[in-house]
Amino acid sequence: MMTNVGDRKVMKVLAGETVFPPPVWLMRQAGRYLPEYRKTRATAKGFLNLCYTPDLAVEVTLQPIRRYGFDAAILFSDILVIPDALDRNVHFVEGEGPKMDPIAPEAIARLDASGMHDHLAPVYETVRRLRAELPQETTLLGFCGAPWTVATYMIAGHGTPDQAPARLFAMQHAEEFKMLIDRLTEISTDYLIAQIDAGADAVQIFDSWAGVLSEVDFQSYSVQPVKRMVERINRERPGVPVIGFAKGAGALLENYREETGVNCVGLDWTVPASLARRIQKGGAVQGNLDPLRVIAGGSALDEGVDLVLETLGEGPLIFNLGHGITPQADPENVTRLMNRIRGAAKS
Numbered sequence: 001m002m003t004n005v006g007d008r009k010v011m012k013v014l015a016g017e018t019v020f021p022p023p024v025w026l027m028r029q030a031g032r033y034l035p036e037y038r039k040t041r042a043t044a045k046g047f048l049n050l051c052y053t054p055d056l057a058v059e060v061t062l063q064p065i066r067r068y069g070f071d072a073a074i075l076f077s078d079i080l081v082i083p084d085a086l087d088r089n090v091h092f093v094e095g096e097g098p099k100m101d102p103i104a105p106e107a108i109a110r111l112d113a114s115g116m117h118d119h120l121a122p123v124y125e126t127v128r129r130l131r132a133e134l135p136q137e138t139t140l141l142g143f144c145g146a147p148w149t150v151a152t153y154m155i156a157g158h159g160t161p162d163q164a165p166a167r168l169f170a171m172q173h174a175e176e177f178k179m180l181i182d183r184l185t186e187i188s189t190d191y192l193i194a195q196i197d198a199g200a201d202a203v204q205i206f207d208s209w210a211g212v213l214s215e216v217d218f219q220s221y222s223v224q225p226v227k228r229m230v231e232r233i234n235r236e237r238p239g240v241p242v243i244g245f246a247k248g249a250g251a252l253l254e255n256y257r258e259e260t261g262v263n264c265v266g267l268d269w270t271v272p273a274s275l276a277r278r279i280q281k282g283g284a285v286q287g288n289l290d291p292l293r294v295i296a297g298g299s300a301l302d303e304g305v306d307l308v309l310e311t312l313g314e315g316p317l318i319f320n321l322g323h324g325i326t327p328q329a330d331p332e333n334v335t336r337l338m339n340r341i342r343g344a345a346k347s
């Protein structure tokens with residue numbers, strides 16, 4: 001039977017429809033918990049090489065789709081390909097996470113994005129091939145990091161527990177910091193639009209470090225840039241839904257949809273049920289199982305899945321974790337999670 005784009009369940013939910021059992025995908029679904037990922041990863045000369053080799057990036061994107069039949073595939077890449085495209089000397093050190101040259105305030109005005117699309121051409125090629133190879137009913141998600149989250153890595157030069165270097169930089173070099181956020185807002189939107197043109201059905205903006213910002217800074221550095229990104233996508237590529245994931249933003253998520261214009265609000269596992277339901281009154285939500293429950297398995301997993309379905313299953317929900325799946329997760333537990341969701345009966 002022919003399927004068309006309108007049959008993609010994730011797209012229906014993004015349009016505000018309730019689908020039960022809900023469609024499912026997992027953040028970081030292509031990754032080190034899968035033996036087939038580790039095998040492909042070992043053939044690539046480094047992690048960025050994996051991201052920039054379409055044959056390999058397509059393969060690892062498809063691995064979790066083949067194994068579990070998720071309703072969405074997310075492009076295999078990383079949020080840090082943007083600083084890499086800006087020549088910040090990004091590298092991934094095994095066991096140490098990402099590293100790059102910390103940016104000096106005076107270097108921000110000189111950031112050169114003119115070679116960006118050439119540098120990222122293999123990523124766009126991966127998107128094109130994925131759309132051709134994926135099952136018709138599977139939604140293809142593009143993504144990027146939010147300007148604030150990408151800026152935190154560019155400023156510190158590595159991950160930190162509370163992003164103190166970026167927060168301090170914003171206080172001490174306010175003008176340069178605003179320029180960095182503005183540049184990243186434009187560049188990241190260009191990047192998402194190129195992914196959409198290559199075949200992404202929808203896009204997710206990862207603001208993984210939103211949770212360390214004060215209320216005022218959250219408005220300036222998280223909400224306003226994401227709002228500008230969404231406005232440009234709506235204007236230039238109308239009809240392409242945007243998922244906004246502001247991890248750790250807690251009570252500040254209350255009006256995130258209205259303030260940014262995102263179609264779907266990503267929820268981490270700490271968001272209270274009452275707040276999650278209020279957010280869902282405005283449209284689709286995505287989340288929010290604690291990823292550690294996929295390590296624990298058994299009744300801890302079952303009870304967690306059931307609670308998400310009970311809390312959010314009666315409205316537009318894309319079932320997901322509240323953050324990326326961990327390398328320690330047992331692949332068998334993902335099968336258990338899928339069976340539990342797909343077998344769930346309407347309450």
Ligand SMILES: Cc1c2[nH]c(c1CCC(=O)O)Cc1[nH]c(c(CCC(=O)O)c1C)Cc1[nH]c(c(CCC(=O)O)c1C)Cc1[nH]c(c(C)c1CCC(=O)O)C2
Nearest residue numbers: 027028029030031074075076077078079097098206208324
């Ligand atoms: C902050 C952030 C990054 N990358 C990303 C974020 C935002 C989401 C989040 O908060 O998790 C997003 C990301 N990173 C990766 C994807 C691929 C698609 C998918 O979700 O399957 C996506 C969507 C692959 C990856 N990105 C990375 C890996 C592991 C690297 C490896 O295989 O060696 C994968 C599969 C590396 C990475 N990349 C990043 C870090 C901090 C690390 C190192 C930590 C770690 O090793 O888990 C930056």
